[in-house]
Amino acid sequence: MTDVAHLGGGYAESAPDPGPTVTALLQAARPGSPSSRLVILGGPPGVGKTAVAQAFLTLCPNTFLLDKDQTAAGFILEAAALRGDAPDAAYGAPHYWQKLRPLEYASTLAAACTNLVGTRHVLLVGGFGPELGVDALWEDLAANIAPATLSVLHLDPPPLDIWRTRMASRGSRADASYFAHLAQALGNLPVWAGAVRIPTDGPLHSVVQRALNALA
Numbered sequence: 001m002t003d004v005a006h007l008g009g010g011y012a013e014s015a016p017d018p019g020p021t022v023t024a025l026l027q028a029a030r031p032g033s034p035s036s037r038l039v040i041l042g043g044p045p046g047v048g049k050t051a052v053a054q055a056f057l058t059l060c061p062n063t064f065l066l067d068k069d070q071t072a073a074g075f076i077l078e079a080a081a082l083r084g085d086a087p088d089a090a091y092g093a094p095h096y097w098q099k100l101r102p103l104e105y106a107s108t109l110a111a112a113c114t115n116l117v118g119t120r121h122v123l124l125v126g127g128f129g130p131e132l133g134v135d136a137l138w139e140d141l142a143a144n145i146a147p148a149t150l151s152v153l154h155l156d157p158p159p160l161d162i163w164r165t166r167m168a169s170r171g172s173r174a175d176a177s178y179f180a181h182l183a184q185a186l187g188n189l190p191v192w193a194g195a196v197r198i199p200t201d202g203p204l205h206s207v208v209q210r211a212l213n214a215l216a
Helices: 019-028 049-059 068-082 094-114 129-133 135-145 160-169 176-186 204-215
Strands: 037-042 063-067 121-125 149-155 196-198
Touching: 019 094, 019 129, 019 135, 037 049, 037 204, 049 063, 049 121, 049 204, 063 068, 063 094, 068 094, 068 121, 094 121, 135 149, 149 204, 160 176, 196 204
Parallel strands: 037 121, 037 149, 063 121, 149 196
Antiparallel strands: none
């Protein structure tokens, strides 16, 4: 299993370009069954996406989980190594935004769409960074997977002290200067108005309940 503590190197210092990934996602989308649902669970690192997703599997047996970090992170790190980039720079190069990120996200979405069958809920977990604010992505994605339905949940970061503690507890870099830069880069990204935004400053069970309520 991929250790998420070692992912995202260079991301906060990069120049994000969501365009190639938006294009790749829309090309990968396929229609699903009328009673199926694609649930996007997005948000910055350290807000609890994986924990919420695991709770969904227990509480909603008809859920199929795809975690982008587990399906694609090994590929990103290996591709960086082949280019001579260290892991702490793997997600920061223009090559990542232009070539690798589109594959990283679109391949996971393609697998998700394949599983939009029957009454299944497919939960796709990923940060989705600057793509979250591209309204046309989500509007067109909803149209492309119809008659399946699309729900987008965004886990908002908690207050900085809580967020930094959570990052440190999972083994991610959390020294003061680095974390301040990370929070500035990732903590206030635009989010599509159609997404349900869920605060994460409370205990896990309250975050899970809010997410379940959003899908009821």
